[in-house]
Amino acid sequence: MAVTWTDSVKEIAGCKLHFSRAGNGPTVLILHHDIGTPDSLPFYDALAQKFDVVIPHHPGWGKSERPGWLRHPRDIAAIYSWLLTDLGASNVSLVGLGFGGWIAAEMASQSPAAYKRLVLVGAMGIKPPEGDIMDQAIVSYLVYPQSGFHSEAAFTQVYGQVTTDQLEAWDIAREMSFRVAWKPYMYSQTLPHLLGGIRSPALVIWGDDDKHVPISAAHVYEKALRDAKLTVVPECGHFAEMEKPEVVASLVTNFISN
């Protein structure tokens, strides 16, 4: 069934925040990666078959304005709590993708009982006990997104021949990542201590070939959250929802529906 997305803008904390919305049912907030998000993805459409899906562009990324004062993913978490309140949404499920997983974890840790379900896909936000989160500052604009896929074909499937507009968007996304998560790079030293309060059942999804966030971080999330289950997707990189949209959409749909 074709999905019709509606784009909206809300002014939050002095910033014009862009978001797309489609579908009916329980509300699901999807938080995108550090590299931003394409306007449409099969994964988004699949979720919109069952849920009321809200996909914002992080402040400073894509079509959302940059708040010059933004300093930490926790600030973005507060902006999204504000957005959900303005939308009148309750019992929302959070689906955080990579860097967006960090934001989702911050939101849940601030309101331990507020969310129906928490899904973290290759989530950043905590220091992996083994290995490091990949430093995008030292690799080129193409290498970083490509390295987030297990197969080159999957990258091409999503991005095709990369346009200069896309390269520019990745540079802006990279700058925003630096502005909010430079040091420590892409993790919080306090978040692991705050995850234990979260009452929402959690699903942790990880590609078995995630070169951006070592899978050791998945085990930390699984252990720190009260009610979490880890599912590893085979032959899959960091951008699991783009590389294996059907598998990940099915896992997420079942988890949130139950």
Place this chain on the structure above:
Amino acid sequence: MHMMYFTEQPMATYDAKAGLDFGATALNFSNKYFDPAEGSRLYNEYLEEYVLAEECGADGIMLNEHHNAPFCMQARTNMFGAILAAATKRVKIVFLGNPLPLTENPVQLAEEIAMIDMISKGRVVSGFVRGGGQEQLANGVNPAYNRERFIEAHDLIQKIWTEPGPFRWEGTHYQQRTVNPWATPLQKPYPRVWIPGVLSKETVIWTAQQRYPYIALNTSIEATKQIHATYDAAAKDAGYTAGPENFGYLIRVHVQDTEEKALQNARQFMWMQGEFTGLANPVWANPAGYFSPSGRRGFVEFAVGRAINPRGNPTFEQQVADTMIVAGTPSQVIEKLKYLVRETRPGIMGIWANDGSVSREDRRRCIQLLCGEVMPAIKDYGASLGLKDPWEANAPVHLRYSTDIPVRKVAAE
């Protein structure tokens, strides 16, 4: 005209093949290729050569710093500045400069420079730079706030040097609740500040707004003229007319007794495969957020290999033909520099004279001929053109000390 001697202090004895095999000679090129025994020898030779430059007549020694790369062995410009404060008697010690965004503590930096100014008995020129992109990455400093940190650190240091402490600084990037460093500079109101740069228009405009001299680093004649035009317009907006005392020019020059030998040694200016700061991934030199947003589109295309390097990569012969590199006997070099001086009209000149693996004997001969013969001739020529340096022109240290601008009345509240 003020004439300075400059060298990058190259670590010429590293394994060049290892760099080419690795594909980079900066940032991530392993420091296992650094040889401390050679480093010790070279540091001491470079120090002796600075002293020789003073003995032979240079007005100033220009110092800089870079990190993680063999093209420059200076990791902290204040180190050699402090040594030269004691080892020399007359030359200006010209920092071009301290990379302000790299510091987490501008208060201590202000105090260090004040110490060097006192030890040198007032010979410091305290240039400031943003620092290249690689320097941010090498020091773990956020490139996205580079310009904000540069300006805020400058404003804090300026306040330290011009207002008695203690005071409190509650800025965006720096918060210090007890600013009261004991040591303050000998020179009043504070040491002259010069700002070097290559292409950033925003920096040229900011520099003109401060009325600080802008030192163009080995830019082409055409680019240098554009920099002057940008500066002139900003100066006019600020209420003054810029003159030669507001401009400096750094150019690569090598002098020997024979043209053949000079040209042979001048080829060492290309020792980093034509890249000043070594072979590197473009995103190291321009990490996201470091560069002006107006250049974003062109840069991303260059960074993925879709567009040529905006700075180009001209051959040695082309650079000699375009006077981007000057080499020859003293009389040959004097003629070429006169042309450059005529075209660019600087009050300050930096001569980048020895690079790569030029032998110690040739480096010293170059300094003797350069500082003993070339510099006096160019200074005379500059004087005939009315090219005054900031001291000769009695230029204000900063716009706020201008005597030729009517005091603007503060708007009624």
